[in-house]
Amino acid sequence: MKRVGVFVCHCGSNIAAVVDCERVAKEAAKFPGVAFSIDNKYMCSDPGQDLIKKAVEEHHLDRIVVASCTPRMHEPVFRRATENAGINPYLFAMTNIREHVSWIHTDREKATEKAIDLVRMAVAKVLHTVPLEKSSIPITKRALVIGGGIAGMQAALDIADNGNPVVLVEREPTIGGKMPMLDKTFPSLDCSACICTPKMASTDQHPNITIYTHSEVERVDGYIGNFQVTIRQKAKYVDHKICTGCGLCETKCPNKKIPNSFEAGMGNRTAIYKAFPQAVPNKPIIDAANCRKLTKDKCGVCAKVCPTGAIKYDDQDELITIDVGAIVMATGYDLFPWKEAYGEYGYGKYPDVITGLQFERLVNASGPTSGHILRPSDGKEPKTIVFIKCVGSRDDVKGKAYCSRTCCMYTAKHAHQAVDKIEDSHVIVFYMDVRTAGKGYEEFYQRTVEDGVHYVRGRVSKIYQLGDKLIVRGEDTLLGEAVQVNADLVVLATAMVPSAGSGEIAHIVGFSTDKDGFYQEAHPKLRPLETFTAGVFLAGACQGPKDIPDTAAQGSGAAAKASAVLSNRSMETDPLISQVNDAVCAGCGVCVGICPYRAIELKEITQRAGGKTIARRVASINSGLCQGCGACVAACRSGALDLKGFTNQQIMAEVDALCL
Amino acid sequence: MKTIELSSVLTAGKAFTAKVEADSKVNVRSCYQCGKCSAGCPAAYAMDYAPHQVIRMVQLGLEDRVLSSHAIWLCASCENCITRCPRDVDLPALMDTLRRAAYKKGTVAEKNVALFNNLFLQSVETYGRPHEMSMMMRYNMKSGQLMKDVFRGPELMKRGKMSLRPEKIRDNGAVRRIFGRVRASSGGEQL
Amino acid sequence: MKYAYYPGCSLDSTGIEYQLSTKAVAGTLGVELWEIPEWNCCGASAAHNTDRLLSLALPARNLALAEKEGLDVAVPCAACYSRMKATEKAVRGSEDVREKISEIIEMEYGASNRTLALLDVFTNQAGLEQVASLATKPLQGLKTACYYGCLMVKPPRLAEFDDPEDPQTMDRLMDALGAEAVSWPYKTECCGAGFASSRTDIVLQMSYEVLRLAKTAGAEAVVTACPLCMLNLDMRQKEIEAKNGVAIDLPILYFTELMALAFGHKPAAIGFNKHFVDTTPVVRKVEQGRRAKEVQP
Incomplete structure (x- = not known):
């Protein structure tokens, strides 16, 4: 005789405010097989879990049902509690009376009835449950970090310091990401490069870190502990083993007018180039699309001047395959393409309307103007500078609904730098709200105001050029009047968006993105660094807009998560996966094509039939890859597949409990 | 300036806000008062309340104040604001609704704007098309600006741009019936 | 190319040059403009400030007359164009609006034809x-x-x-x-x-x-x-x-x-x-x- 215990959670008032939990427990006591039933304020708390243990002892229970929140939240907690009470953790069923009942209904009577029905179904299901055992898979002790900005470098360094090898893949010819482009960092006004370039060097020199720059991840197979990764090392046309990085080639390259993305379009570079003097690796590559030798078979100057003969015009892309146990995504951000959206700001046709990142290059001592703020159109020092916040942010129509989090602070920093560097300047910041949630941030903003920066609360509706002035028309909403600024330079605080190509790489690695294309964390509070794909972790702005302190912290956090995976020789796997009944399987292979995790293949088995040994093909499940989604079960025409923990029998029992 | 006691104001204005939202199909709660509408409004300089303050008054339910404002009548319906609004708050549609409400309530602050609209529509009802000449004469008389634009008449006529006789469409009964049915249908705000 | 033509009130009066030149250009381009017979005023800026239903019904009568002929409507005046476009969208977007408007104008109007600005017709459409x-x-x-x-x-x-x-x-x-x-x-x-x-x-x-x-x-x-x-x-x-x-x-x-x-x-x-x-x-x-x-x- 099976003895089920039912535990109904109030979740404080989250459930109890709408569902009569006591009545649910009382009704549950009447269901067949139920030996004990009770409601409790917080089942997930220690006393709640103890309640399960005590009830099992006192009432000799052998199966547990908890009616509470989503299994995504606390199923592991209650499985452990079940196990601690001496019952196989899979002789447990959870039903969701919060998200599925109390949070979406208001009628107490009907909600309570629905909760009772859900518990009835869970009891029916658990009665048909069998004990399951976890299995274990080996772990490859190496991590892959995709993206070499501040998040990726931090993650790689921390994993490497933990004693595990790391492969860092970066799309650009240098690691470092956006941070080396910045001049100073808020709120301390530290030199950005002084923080970032040593970190780049440490990453480069760490014995446990292998860096592939100018490379992209092309394919990822496998599963947690056992990923197989294919990396495309794009042709560099320079043999970095021979090249000394002397830089002679760069000085002699005749094609000098290529916009340098490191200068955010404010400066130029040559066709053979290092993005900036502290690039890592500190060796050039050839930009094939702009090289006269590679496009027209003319020139060839770099090969002639190279003292070591490192130039390789016939260099080819190379595919590299590695095995890793965990992956950290750190693909960063790009700026919202405002020129495509904001006609009222000129669609980019006014040269003196620039972005914050371009301003960073203007104010940076290593930038194209050697740190003098000179406007792009005529190289003159602007006296009146307007900063406009939330360009693309908090604008669901033309841009993004979200707040980009960093702009309030970097705009305060820019405004401070402008009043600091330009005598007799007028610096005006148009804002809607000033958001300074960070240590020392509000104080920094106040200091900017003290410095003489004028904050005007309102959006700018239009910018146009009149002579050598930019006419900026905005509203001072606090005054209730329209204001106009005859400005020399306008700086737009453009929104942060996921970096170009981030959706494709998410697809390759195999995890989901949110509505804005940022990488989706498994749970914003409980699993903020994890994806829904086991073994794949998130760091930095690829997960959502972030400033440098938060990005570095998340890099370390993701490293800790990845290190935890790598710290074991093997790991336990969830037994809630598909199983094949070989006797029934016809070997049609429909399931092979349907499986989204590439977890099914056909294998040959031999069997005795009619006194003869015959060989035939049947489906076979890879327990490491199978995620228990059940797609194959629904597709199997011969009924040979079943999902452990969600068998057809269990599901039919649930349906019967509800309908009969 | 009188202090507004918000809880009573909000209680009193709740129904008004809801009615304006329903009639205009504009969600005024979307507005976060950035003022971009006011910044780009070419007529705002002549208004007693800036356009974003008109939304603010609807948000708070300040019915009397917004319906007797000049601002709602000085909106030229040029659509600049909605073209640039980051929250897709259709202010021109809101202004239409407020003008209609003010008209019904009899709190029109810009009498001449409403007068012109009325005379224009009367002319359309009568002839199917407006007749500028008679319309302008009636407008001048009723608005008490007898001499307004009088020198325009001959100038326009000289250029063949205004005629003494109204151009009447043959089927103007059809247009009159449209006006009649519209009157019987209470404005169609619910549509 | 044939279009229903809605000149609007101004083109017979203050906008006479627009009328004259439109006809001349249409002739040269070979665009046939079929003037909607007995068209009425679209209500311009006055109707939508006074009554929503009126602001939809006045343009709708003209659009319906063109729809009967299976013609798209070319509109020179920007204000008329805007009102007609608003009507077209409202009718296309809601069965309730379509029914109500058809009842008021005593004609079926389903917005199956398009309203085009004359500027669009003479440039993009004509090539x-x-x-x-x-x-x-x-x-x-x-x-x-x-x-x-x-x-x-x-x-x-x-x-x-x-x-x-x-x-x-x-x-x-x-x-x-x-x-x-x-x-x-x-x-x-x-x-x-x-x-x-x-x-x-x-x-x-x-x-x-x-x-x-x-x-x-x-x-x-x-x-x-x-x-x-x-x-x-x-x-x-x-x-x-x-x-x-x-x-x-x-x-x-x-x-x-x-x-x-x-x-x-x-x-x-x-x-x-x-x-x-x-x-x-x-x-x-x-x-x-x-x-x-x-x-x-």
């Missing part, structure tokens, strides 16, 4: 290559400020053929006609339109801004596609000059007038002599430009 090939008397070197006004391209949900902030249709047309379109910032800012009679002071201010910026950008003429803009910028230009103590002297022309001129029509036949601001400098400039070009081989 600018054809326009260019017919421009036998190109407007050599004439500097124009293309003024779209507010309602031709705004709001964006109704704007279907061009950008609401920096439209290009008329600019490209000027290019096809051999004229130059200057870059200027007030292409789609409002002239004050509907307040011409009731709050003339506002119109004078708003139109002054438009004229001032067109002038500053180096324009020799402003090109418009709206009879209300024309009235405000042309008829009231003297008043604007007096009020602000400046000389503006900017001829205002409909895009159709410039098309007709480039197609070889006589200026007087297409209304050049009916403007308040003297348009002869435009004709002279164009002729000079052409002669200069002919001298140079």
